[in-house]
Amino acid sequence: MLLARRGRAVPAEVLLDLVWGDDARRLTATTVHTVVARLRRHLGGDLVRTTDAGYLVPHDVATDADRFAGLVGSGADGSASRLREALDLWVGDTAYEGVRDDLVLAERTRLADLHRRARADLAAVLLDTAGEAEALEALALARTLLADDPLDEGAAVLAMRAAYRAHRQGAALEVHDTLRRTLRDELGVAPGRAVRELHARVLAHDPTLDGPPTGARDRDRDADPATTRPGATPEPPPVALHPGRLVPVPASPTVGRDDDVAVVLGALAEGRRLVTVTGPGGVGKTRLLADVGAALQPHGEVVHVALGAHAALPVDELAASVALATGVPLSGDDPVAGLVAALRTSTATVLADEAEWVLGSAAELTSTLLAGCPGLRVVITSRVPLSVVGERVVVLEPLPTPGPDASAAEVCASPAVRMLAERLADHGAGPTDPSAWGEADLRVLGEVARRVDGLPLALELVAGAGARTPLADLLDVARQPLDLAGAEHGRDDRHRSLRDALSWGVGRLGPGARVVLRRLGVFVGPFTTAAARAVVGPGDPGLDVERAVRELARHHLLRVERTSTTLSFRMLRVVRDLALDELAAAGEVDATRERHRRWFAGVWRDAPLSDDLVEHVGRTHDDHVEALVDALEHDDDVAAADIALALSRRWQFVEASTTGLRWTTRLLGRPGTTRVQRARLRVARAGFLQGADWDDAEHGRLRADLADDPEWSGLLGLVSAITAYVSGDPATARHHIEDALAATVRAPHLLPEVVAAAAVFDATEGDAAAAITGARDALARLGSPVSAVHLVSVVPKAALALLEAGHAREALDLLTSAARDADARFGIRPTNTTTLNAGWAALSVDDPTAALGWFRDSLTGTQTATAAPTVGEAALGAGATLAALGGSGAAELLGLGRLLLAEVGQELPPALEALVARAEEAVGVTAPPAGWDATLATGRVAALVRGAGAQPAR
Known part of the structure; x- marks a missing residue:
């Protein structure tokens, strides 16, 4: 328990209750003191410290679980050796074997998911080779994943690819057929796009399946971070970085x-x-x-x-x-x-x-x-x-239903009957086409549709319940008092209660499924079975959460949601309200919400920034925020800080500085966060401020606090270096970038970004050869395909270094490719840094029309720049471009850009400054009216650039 709460003091009395449970009533705190003394003798006196608030294990104490998680997290570089090393650390069937679920369930579930991820990642790496032996090993790994979760479409994709690669086409087709039947029987859905496309390629003997895919392995990620989902094509499927x-x-x-x-x-x-x-x-x-x-x-x-x-x-x-x-x-x-x-x-x-x-x-x-x-x-x-x-x-009205005296043809044509037949067919309970039903059964369908007034959700509930019962039993619903709560819309009394319809559907569940349903009510967004296991928590012996989730989906009390290869679940709000009422009636609200916040506090604790983190936190953002608010309401500051830090990694990626500043500032004011958490929050906050706001003394304290934290030490050095660089202090920037480079020895995933930043500094200081070497080195470390995180954090820096070093054409080609990649693979527009650097590069190669398109791109659409430094740079770039084109507004844009950059104390790199100076010499500078602030200047810049009329360069 102390390890699970590292960095937090736990009173002896609390430990006694947590560890000994009901037996604690016969014991005293002396029992805890005795056990702690024994631990110190065996493991060293510094492991467990005594404080005024209780016993404490320091935050920097490392465990095999930490090493395991770190190896799996860094396995994305395609290293089979790292993944094998991680799997060798796994002992037994489950983590913390022998420890009660109520003590370690969230952490046990997190590690189990990492174990699945390690096996899936290793199988994907093995499929990047051409050997039959490797394909057979990958097939064995994929089969263990399917044995644990028969609905795992990503594991099925791995198994099908591996079987085909091992010249076992029949086995590949068998995997598909088994998955298809299981999905239909358990959830009433068909396999997803990736599985269907791979099945067609296997049938067609697609020659591209015979060897490793070009580029890096294809992969996707489930809504939970711990499960790898390889895609079905040589190129990786899109990653949902912006769920909206x-x-x-x-x-x-x-x-x-x-x-x-x-x-x-x-x-x-x-x-x-x-x-x-x-x-x-x-x-x-x-x-x-x-x-x-x-x-x-x-x-x-x-x-x-x-x-x-x-x-x-x-x-x-x-x-x-x-x-x-x-x-x-x-x-x-x-x-x-x-x-x-x-x-x-x-x-x-x-x-x-x-x-x-x-x-x-x-x-x-x-x-x-x-x-x-x-x-x-x-x-x-x-x-x-x-x-x-x-x-x-x-x-929107309910679906039309047939009248009591309708003909068979009229019953078949009724939309409500057609929907009921479709949903029953999804569960294998009859044909899709109503006209294929017998006359008696067709009359039953018409009567059921009429009795529930054609309400689609009620029809789905009936179909879910009727999939495993005789069709005539569906008429039971006709005896239920249904009210569709339609009075607020002026509908007549035939609309009866939807809540009663839901209660009828819930009443047909087994006791275990009802327990799971009410506890899942704390989720506000999508969740996977892994998250469900952690949040449902301990129950009656033999409670099978995965089976219960499938039962709830079968009864249409949970919606099935798909990514390109995987399934997650979501509870409709009307169902959730009923579930929360039952949760309150059972007296389980506080315990379930605690498990919910523990899950979201732990799922990305200490993890480096990655596409997986950005995607998962985005997809489950509402639940992360719900858990964060709940943690603060319960004074669980440590859990709140962990959740806020995970959210901050995403907020930084999507440039949500307003939200990030508000939450990090709030968390920094909480008394219960640990020293390391506070230091991390300070670094995260500096990112939202677009620059460090600490003095040398505080920087020294932060550096000391993060000495055993290479990830955040590297980020501290990086943000400090960039702050000094944009402020025109290259010597200090160089000093801090050396700190960041030192941290990458233990955090190698940061190395490409740090190398790219150092290359920018080399270029600024006039060492073009070092800048070019550094930029190309950073790019070479990214692999292929480049992750979304690296497209945002590394590629623009490398391009800026090349631009400053006189290789503008290479920089422009790099940025243009990155912008297209971001759109095609991730569905995201390029960041403002990418568009601005591309504009400068286009201007540098004497293509002002394309340059204006890029600058305009940064100030239009759904990712419009609004921060003063970004708008200021865009204004200067657009002004210099219009000066080259001979367009109007150039002098005014130059004046506005100077104002905005001066307000934040930022300077342009030398090569860009030279382009602006040349434009100012040609057209002059029109200063904005006296008293103008950043808001007025920003609005005027957008109007001028929009009016320039250029189309986006992409």
């Missing part, structure tokens, strides 16, 4: 909603900028929103945000949440103003779901966005309208 850029895809076809989708699309085509889809809970508003998004995506940018997790948030916090979900960078103290500024030139369509849970704030934010962002459109779902000026309300 992915419109949800329903796991089954939509029935009977073509006309409703057409109404929404027609309203948008007519020029309506706000369309609100209303209707009772369970009528299918969320699914309709997804279908609208799918129709819009080929024609423009679409972003999606679920509002149901943000109940009762004030408008400023809602704005910050929307920005994070959709990958829109925020800066400044006002999230609403920042979001408007970031979207001011956007032509995206925002899809917002479940606004009824945050109605007032949603209405206020929507009204503000529509007023300040003339190209923006919003489609929103809500049980009640927003009552915003210009709102077009589309009322």
Whole structure:
């Protein structure tokens, strides 16, 4: 227990209760003192320290579990030796074997997932070689993963590839068929795209399956960080770094909603900028929103945000949440103003779901966005309208049902009956086409559809319950008092309670599944079975959480969500409300919420920044924030700091400085964080400030506090070096970059970024040869394909070094390729650093038209720069470009850029400064009016660049 709470003092009385449980009533604190004394004799006196607050194991005490996690985390470099070393550390079936679940369940689950990841990573590495022996070893590893989790599509992909590589096509097809049957029987869904495509390639004897893929191994990641999901094609599948850029895809076809989708699309085509889809809970508003998004995506940018997790948030916090979900960078103290500024030139369509849970704030934010962002459109779902000026309300009704005297043809044509038949067919309980049912069964389908009034969610609940019972038993639901809570929309009394329908569905569950359902109610977003195991916690002997989750999905009480190769689950809000009521009635709220926050505190503790972390924290962002708030409410400062640090890694990646500053500042004011956590939070906060704000004395203290923490020591050196560099102090920058280089000995994953930063300093100091060598060295260390994190953190620095060293064409080609890669593989626009550096490079090779497109790119769209340093640099670049083109506004842009950079005390690198100086000599500088601040200057820069008329360079 002390190891699990490293860095925190635990009173002897608390240890007594935690470790000895019910037996503690017969014991005293002397028992704890005796055991601690024994530990000190065996393991050394410094392992367990005595403080005024209790016993404490220092934060820097390392364990085999730490080494195991570190090796698996660094295994992404394709090193089989690292992964084998990690697997050799694993002893027994589970971590902490023999220790009670209630003491170590979250950590045990985290390590078990890392164990799965290590085996999957090793199998993927082995498949990067051409040997049959390696393919057989990979096949054996994949089969162990499938034995543990038969629904693991990523493991199935590995097994199919390995079997085919080992000349066992039949075995590859058998893996597919087994997975397909299991998915249908357990969840009522078909295999995902990656599995289906690989199956087709196996059948076609695709020759590319005979050897290792070109480039690095193909892989994807589940919603939980510990499971590798290799893709099915030689190139890696997209990674969802910005979940809001992915419109949800329903796991089954939509029935009977073509006309409703057409109404929404027609309203948008007519020029309506706000369309609100209303209707009772369970009528299918969320699914309709997804279908609208799918129709819009080929024609423009679409972003999606679920509002149901943000109940009762004030408008400023809602704005910050929307920005994070959709990958829109925020800066400044006002999230609403920042979001408007970031979207001011956007032509995206925002899809917002479940606004009824945050109605007032949603209405206020929507009204503000529509007023300040003339190209923006919003489609929103809500049980009640927003009552915003210009709102077009589309009322979604339940699916039409057949009348009591309907003919067989009319029953078959009924959308409600068609949907019921589709959902029963998903579970293998009958044909998809209603006309293929017998007349008697068809009458039962029509009666059931009519008795539940065609409500889609009720139809799904009935289908889930009826998949394993005689069809006639479905009529049992007709005897239930159903009320669809439609009175608020003026509907008649035939709409009865959806809650009772849900209660009917829950009542058909076994006792174990009901326990799991109520405890899963604490999740506000998607979760995997690993997260479910950790949060459900101990239960009755023999409680099988994975089986219960599948049962809940079968009964449509959980929604199945897909990535390219994997499954996760989400609870509908109406189901969640019922689950939370049952959780409260069982008296399990506090214990379950504690397990929830422990899981999210531990899942990325001490982990380096990676695509996996960025994606997982983004996908489960709402649960991370929920756990963070819960930890603070319970004064669990250590857990809160761990969660905030994981969130900070993502917030830095997506340029969410406003949110990051607010939370890191708040955590730094908490008394219960550890010394190391406070030092990490200071470094993270400096990143959000875009520069260190400490003096030499505090820097020395931070360096001492992080002496045993190579990851954050390296980041400390890096942020200190960059701060000195942009402030025009190359000597201090060089000093700090040497500290960062020293830290990479124990944190080698940081080396490419540190080498690239050092190359920039070399170029600034005039050592072009060293800069070119360093930049190319940094790029060579990235491997192929380059991760999203490296595209953001390393490639722009290497390109800037090349640009400063006189290799502008090479820099431009590198940045152009990176921008295309970011869009094609990750669905993200290039960062402002990438677009700015590309603009300077294009200007340096005498292509001002392309340069203006790049600078314009940084100031338009859904990732508009709003921070003063970025806007200032873009203004200077655009001004220099317009000077070369002979366009108007050049002198004014140069003056605005100088003002903005002067406000933050930043300077341009020498080569860029030379380009600006040449432009100033040619067209002069028009200073902005006296008294102008950064806000006025930023708005004017955007207007001038937008008016320049250039199209984006990409």
